[in-house]
Amino acid sequence: MTDTTTSTPTATIQRVPADTSPAEIKSIVERDGGVILSNFFTVDQVRRFNDEIDPFMTDLEAGSPDKVDLFEGFHGANTKRLTNVVTHSSTFREEMIQDPRILAISDEFLLPVADSYQMTAAQVIEIGPGNKPQPLHRDLENWPIFRDLGPSGYNVTINFLTALSDFTEDNGATRVIPGSSHWDDYEDRGTPENTIPALLNKGDVLLIDGKVAHGGGENKTTDNYRRAMAWSFTIGWLTSEEAHAFLVPLDLVKTLPPKIQNILGFRSFHNASKQGGTLWQANYDDIAKYLEL
Structure with a gap:
């Protein structure tokens, strides 16, 4: 078992300008597991995106559709999750997913592993008041063999977690354990005490790899909703989380x-x-x- 009290090389998530080179971004993420890209999307883009998806969010019920305790704990009892964002938002499909910086960063991470990649998921995640912290996890656990391979395995997925509202420590900012991507045992996901919050402004992006332990934070407020979009890319020879080819x-x-x-x-x-x-x-x-x- 990894000593989680001594294995974290940095106590912060580094923040860099949105126009930082893909190679430098990759270097930081390979070291820490994540990086914050400041002001990546404009206030206007975030506003238009939110306006487009608001009606769909209103129609959603909070919590896991099947209400099974295992999934309810992960999905969040007072959390809404909107999928098929490509269809729902023209701002997303015409501007955000086509942003040359997004594609260049994805190329930098994933083309060394495979000749092309896919969007495994794009989900708007709105954590409501009183929602408990999400269990810590690594995104590569969707494909368990990479969990078993640990830090020596390929990094097969990256996640552009985009703030659609401000993230604070009280309203459920995503919690990250920098450096946990280097732990020997990926069954060890750390503890809440190991985490730090990713404090984001609207339009900031928290870019994390598939190896870093993280989870949505607890929303301790009574009236503040933390909204984000988690959209992930993975190499083309893995099955994606969302079946976009049947949805769009x-x-x-x-x-x-x-x-x-x-x-x-x-x-x-x-x-x-x-x-x-x-x-x-x-x-x-x-x-x-x-x-x-």
């Missing part, structure tokens, strides 16, 4: 650039540079031809 209307997909179509699962995954095969095909050809993209 094809007519809408046809308005998007080829790289974004690929990210959403509407084009085949090729891995020739890694001496791998082509996946997600139709008649041994790119699925895009079958879909007439």
Whole structure:
């Protein structure tokens, strides 16, 4: 078991300008597990995004749909989660997911592992008053083999956690254990005492890798809702969390650039540079031809 009291190399989450080079961003994340990108999205973009998804958020019930205790604890009894954001928000699909900085950072992290990558999930997460802290976890645990491989395994996913409201320690700011990506035992997710809050302003992005232990914080307020969007990319040969290829209307997909179509699962995954095969095909050809993209 890792000594969590001595293995954290930094007690803070480094904050850098949004235009920091992808290589420097990757270096910081590989060291600490995460980095804050200041003012990444504009106040206007956040406002328009919130306006677009507000009606869908209003219609949602808080908590896990099946009300099973195991999932309710993770999802949050007073937390709303909106998926299929590509369909719901034109600001997201036309500006945010196509932002050249997002794609350059994702390229930097994921193309060394695979020839293309996909968006595994994009979820608006709104933590309501009184919600308990989320259990600490690592995002790579969606694919347990990488948990078993520990720090020596590939880093197969990154998460652009975008603040849609200000994050404070009282309203549920995401808690992170910097350096936990280097622990020998990934079954050790640390304790709340090991965590520090990611204090964000609207439009800031907390970029974390799949190896760092983290979790949503406790909302100790009586009337403050902490809203964020967690949107993650993962290498193309892993199954994504959201089935975007069955959720996003094809007519809408046809308005998007080829790289974004690929990210959403509407084009085949090729891995020739890694001496791998082509996946997600139709008649041994790119699925895009079958879909007439």
